[in-house]
Amino acid sequence: MDAIQLAEHLLKRIRERKSRMTDAIMEGSISSWDEYRYVVGQIRGMVHAEEEIRSAMRSVELDDD
16 A cells, blocks of 8 residues: 555544534533543544645655646
8 A cells, every 4th residue: 555545544534534523513512521522622623634645745746846
C-alpha cells in the first residue's frame, strides 16, 4: 500500500466515524452535556486530522511531479 492509498483509507475511516458521531447528535441520542461536548471535541479532532492528511497528500503529489 503506497502513501496515497494509506491516506485515502484513513480519510475514509475518519469520515465514516465523523458521520456516525454527527448522526448521533442530529438524532438526539446524546444523553448529557458532557457527552455532547466529548462528541463535538472528537468531531473537531477528526476535522483537523482530515485537514492534516489532505495537506500531506498534496505534498506527496507535488513531490511526485
